[in-house]
Amino acid sequence: MPIATYGPNSVDWETRIDFGRLRAERLARLREQLDESALGAVLAFDFANIRYMSATHIGTWATDKLIRFALLTRNSDPIVWDFGSAAKHHQLFNPWLSTTTAEADADPHAPHHGAVRPRAESGARAGISTLRGAFHAGAGIADDVAAKIKRELEKFGLLGEPLGVDVVEMPVLAALQRAGVTVADGQQVFLEARRVKTADEISLLTQACSMVDAAYADLYEFLRPGVRENEAVGLVAKRLYDLGSEYVEGVNAISGERCSPHPHVFSDRVIRPGDPAFFDILHSHQGYRTCYYRTFAVGSASRAQRDAYVRAREYMDQAIALVKPGATTANIVSVWPRAQEFGFPDEEAAFALQYGHGVGLSIWEKPIFSRLVSRDHPEVLEVGNVFALETYWPSADGIGAARIEEELVVTPEGCEVITKFPAEELLVAGPRYLAVGGPLPTVRESQSHLNTAAGRGGASA
Numbered sequence: 001m002p003i004a005t006y007g008p009n010s011v012d013w014e015t016r017i018d019f020g021r022l023r024a025e026r027l028a029r030l031r032e033q034l035d036e037s038a039l040g041a042v043l044a045f046d047f048a049n050i051r052y053m054s055a056t057h058i059g060t061w062a063t064d065k066l067i068r069f070a071l072l073t074r075n076s077d078p079i080v081w082d083f084g085s086a087a088k089h090h091q092l093f094n095p096w097l098s099t100t101t102a103e104a105d106a107d108p109h110a111p112h113h114g115a116v117r118p119r120a121e122s123g124a125r126a127g128i129s130t131l132r133g134a135f136h137a138g139a140g141i142a143d144d145v146a147a148k149i150k151r152e153l154e155k156f157g158l159l160g161e162p163l164g165v166d167v168v169e170m171p172v173l174a175a176l177q178r179a180g181v182t183v184a185d186g187q188q189v190f191l192e193a194r195r196v197k198t199a200d201e202i203s204l205l206t207q208a209c210s211m212v213d214a215a216y217a218d219l220y221e222f223l224r225p226g227v228r229e230n231e232a233v234g235l236v237a238k239r240l241y242d243l244g245s246e247y248v249e250g251v252n253a254i255s256g257e258r259c260s261p262h263p264h265v266f267s268d269r270v271i272r273p274g275d276p277a278f279f280d281i282l283h284s285h286q287g288y289r290t291c292y293y294r295t296f297a298v299g300s301a302s303r304a305q306r307d308a309y310v311r312a313r314e315y316m317d318q319a320i321a322l323v324k325p326g327a328t329t330a331n332i333v334s335v336w337p338r339a340q341e342f343g344f345p346d347e348e349a350a351f352a353l354q355y356g357h358g359v360g361l362s363i364w365e366k367p368i369f370s371r372l373v374s375r376d377h378p379e380v381l382e383v384g385n386v387f388a389l390e391t392y393w394p395s396a397d398g399i400g401a402a403r404i405e406e407e408l409v410v411t412p413e414g415c416e417v418i419t420k421f422p423a424e425e426l427l428v429a430g431p432r433y434l435a436v437g438g439p440l441p442t443v444r445e446s447q448s449h450l451n452t453a454a455g456r457g458g459a460s461a
Contacts (some may be wrong), residue, residue, distance in 0.1 A: 040161025081127025090124035097123035146175035252280035276400035293405035330378035
């Protein structure tokens with residue numbers, strides 16, 4: 001059965017996204033991974049992990065500041081420390097941050113599976129970290145963070161257990177260690193929990209892709225000689241925000257000779273007739289992201305550009321054909337070319353050109369597909385995995401390149417592609433030109449030399 005694509009609104013006449021179920025199932029998956037680990041608790045500073053754990057969000061402006069943090073222990077519900085005003089907002093509008101947590105009856109150093117009893121205390125509290133070192137070191141902010149965490153670990157009988165942390169500022173790490181907390185890698189617990197998506201997560205990821213479908217339709221109509229890459233970025237961003245996007249993380253707009261090598265950043269370059277142009281659109285809908293490339297030719301394409309596109313598409317289709325439960329990332333990358341085949345000395349130098357990655361609350365999650373790591377460390381695909389596959393091929397003329405990306409959901413029968421804007425063949429965007437002999441062909445070299453004897457194939461006069 002195809003994955004349902006809904007409108008963004010909730011309605012009384014149709015079952016759509018169930019956000020209560022989404023919150024409960026995400027937390028249950030995280031608890032399951034925590035219970036299977038050797039950790040007593042996990043501490044998150046990464047915004048995606050905080051959201052997955054607690055379903056709290058204060059806007060995208062703070063994603064790079066590491067100022068908020070959240071804790072989940074084996075014996076308690078999530079606790080979130082935030083700006084005081086945000087914490088008060090959570091207390092008013094986030095009832096799932098329970099006003100009761102579970103406190104261990106046993107000795108503070110007892111095993112984490114000891115008996116528990118409820119204790120009235122909000123799960124949303126005021127508290128801030130060091131703002132990436134911007135606070136004066138003498139203010140004691142890092143020690144205050146450590147004291148907050150130690151208090152909860154002691155309360156729930158877990159101070160002797162390792163604390164898993166995803167990412168952390170060095171002063172906070174040092175403060176936790178001074179406080180007697182054993183710190184370990186907690187990122188794997190979060191990423192394993194997020195590896196398999198729930199039905200609601202898959203619907204949100206599909207909705208996010210449908211918004212990019214619309215942006216590409218606008219972009220196809222907009223592209224023509226004389227527009228600039230940054231104008232295309234603005235057009236796409238406006239369309240996505242108009243559709244309700246929470247965050248346009250980036251629009252990778254690359255054209256002409258900038259396509260090879262791929263610079264991974266847009267510029268103010270003016271697009272010219274016959275240019276290749278590829279785009280990656282990354283945005284967030286209700287927290288769920290896209291990573292979605294498409295390639296166009298503007299006005300026409302050279303034979304070399306067409307051939308590059310065919311090659312990139314073949315690698316994509318061969319990879320998709322292998323996706324099913326039980327297949328591995330090694331199986332997928334086996335059909336992709338070696339780095340040396342497209343101009344790079346090794347797989348590290350060519351990283352992310354033939355590539356795949358999980359997509360969820362961030363754009364690079366598990367599983368990862370790359371010849372750099374997947375052949376020696378394969379990951380098994382499971383029903384509910386959602387990931388993007390990306391292929392790239394430079395054109396033989398040394399100017400252009402083709403870049404294609406599809407997002408897929410692993411289903412019991414195989415997979416479903418949720419990126420729907422046409423990409424089976426190279427699309428030609430921009431105006432069509434009429435000459436006296438009729439429409440100019442869409443496959444032509446960027447500069448015509450037909451008006452010479454050699455170009456016409458005849459002898460010189």
